Amino acid sequence: MNNIFEDSRIRPELQTGLKAINFVNPTEVQKKVIPALLSEENVVVQAATGSGKTHAYLIPIFNQIDVTADYVQAVITAPSRELADQLYQVAKTLRKASGLPLTIAHLAGGTDRERQISRLQAKRPQLIIATPGRLLDFVEKKIFPIDQVKTFVIDEADMTLDMGFLADIDKVASRLPKQVLFAAFSATIPVKLANFLRKYMAHPEEIIIDNPAVISPTIKNDLLDVGSKSKKQVLYQLLTLGQPYLALVFANTKQKVDEITSFLQAQNLKVAKIHGGITERERKRTLRQVEQGQFQYVVASDLAARGLDIDGVSLVINYEIPRDLEFVIHRIGRTGRNGLPGHAITLMREEEMPSIEQLENLGIKFDFVELKNGQLQARKHHHYRENRQAKQGKLDTRLVGYVRKEKRKRKPGYKKKIQRAIQEDNRKKRKLEQRHEIRKAKRLRKRKREQGR
Incomplete structure (x- = not known):
């Protein structure tokens, strides 16, 4: 399949909607994530902001929702009100373009709770996009059941960890059905996050979108x-x-x-x-x-x-x-x-x-x-000066002062004292450099181990 947007498993209405919003060439994250989610595989995705990950999970979610069933079938969490609102707007755009009559609810802290409850009671949503705190609040108060949820997505998972919301996610996830499809999207996968995800995903498909240019070339x-x-x-x-x-x-x-x-x-x-x-x-x-x-x-x-x-x-x-x-x-x-x-x-x-x-x-x-x-x-690279000094064997300020002082004294044997001081200083420097290289190598090994999990 050259273009995942044309996959026969994707609803014709959704394919038409994607073309309507000019989604023609899928990004790398979409090429890898959409097939995995369509095949109902749990995924942990490491991808940078702006890589197209939002549609990578929205398309499979829209595809699997039964528009005739009046219950919550998918939940997406975002760690901030702003991110949740952005996801909601993107989801509404895709719904409008595809013409699929599915219902979407946006639940976030800092907004009118009672109004949200009345809307949920008036029309049960099939997709919920929520912040962790408000989601947990409504689940614990049984405002809506989540026992038939098919897909659960944690977006910006590392930010969720940073902001202290993993505990809320944990309490919600523990109430989900055992066969639920899990997906986590994150710019980085810290150790604490990796350990948490393993609790709910035994053998997920790990998708890492290489981003050699950490900063955009633009x-x-x-x-x-x-x-x-x-x-x-x-x-x-x-x-x-x-x-x-x-x-x-x-x-x-x-x-x-x-x-x-x-x-x-x-x-x-x-x-x-x-x-x-x-x-x-x-x-x-x-x-x-x-x-x-x-x-x-x-x-x-x-x-x-x-x-x-x-x-x-x-x-x-x-x-x-x-x-x-x-x-x-x-x-x-x-x-x-x-x-x-x-x-x-x-x-x-x-x-x-x-x-x-x-x-x-x-x-x-x-x-x-x-x-x-x-x-x-x-200007010159910040290492330029220290590299030049190292090549020239320039003494540090303490030794320069020592040399000047000994030269002024002109006592017998001062040259040998200076040479010994220089040798001792060089020995200490070599020792420090060796320590630095060992620590650097350890950090690199640790980072590789964490990335390999």
């Missing part, structure tokens, strides 16, 4: 060492450098988001902020205003990096390097979407070089730049 990914400069001033310069269509600035905490927002507003920039501390009403209003083009700059916490899909982001700035380094991938992935060009800049200081090296080990490639004369210009 994104220019820069690294800027701010040195002793004010980080806020550097940020202001970058934001006003080329007048981005829409710029996203990421910080690690709500407090830092507030601080950056206040600073930029004081510079007369119209800035919106999004983090977990604002009310649901304020969040929705802000997003609506951003979509309407009322803001050119948005400062956000990592929740926004994984939970929001804002169109038209042309610039992403990592004001801080996140504690969980993999968040950098999700932050940068907010720009350069749908084949459009994007630009990402990560701000760092010298003491953060170990984190940058870890990011490079994850496969993230940076272009090293500096701010000169109001422009971003290429």
Whole structure:
């Protein structure tokens, strides 16, 4: 089968609907996942954001739902309200295009619970798209039964883990029928997540979509060492450098988001902020205003990096390097979407070089730049100086001082003392390098083992 969308197992209405929304050439994840789910195989899928995974599970779900049966047949969970709403909108689009008369319910925390209950009682949904907390609430209160669910999908499973929702998923999954088809989709598969998934899937089909370019090739990914400069001033310069269509600035905490927002507003920039501390009403209003083009700059916490899909982001700035380094991938992935060009800049200081090296080990490639004369210009790779010094056998500052001091004293035997000091220093350096290589090899082996699970 050259084109999985034309698979004879897929309903003709669904095939027609896919053509209507210009789904002609399947992505790699769709080529591998759709046949597996059509064959009713449990799957664990590791694929990057934007790989087409949403339709990879929606198409088989739509295909297997009995539109004449008035009960819940499939459940999809998403870890945030925004992601659940995005999935709901995509599902509605596919339903409209295909003309299939199936009913879909969108259940999320932060929305009117009683209204949701009344809608469910008025018309029983066949597909539920929900956040873990609201789903568990309704299942425990027996608002609807899940004993006839055929397919259960956990989307953004690693984010579900990060946000502490696996316990809710566990309580729901334990009430599902034994023969239910499980599918989990995730950008990464941490050990804790892998252990959890094994509880419900004994021998799943593991599908890993290789993504050698961790960062999309449409994104220019820069690294800027701010040195002793004010980080806020550097940020202001970058934001006003080329007048981005829409710029996203990421910080690690709500407090830092507030601080950056206040600073930029004081510079007369119209800035919106999004983090977990604002009310649901304020969040929705802000997003609506951003979509309407009322803001050119948005400062956000990592929740926004994984939970929001804002169109038209042309610039992403990592004001801080996140504690969980993999968040950098999700932050940068907010720009350069749908084949459009994007630009990402990560701000760092010298003491953060170990984190940058870890990011490079994850496969993230940076272009090293500096701010000169109001422009971003290429600079030497951050390893250049230390490599050059190593080749030249340059002494560290402590030994340089020792040499100068001994030269001034000019006591007998000072040359031998210096040579011994240099030899001892070189011995220590070699020992440290060996330790570093051993630790690096251990980390690589551990990562390979985790990926192989």
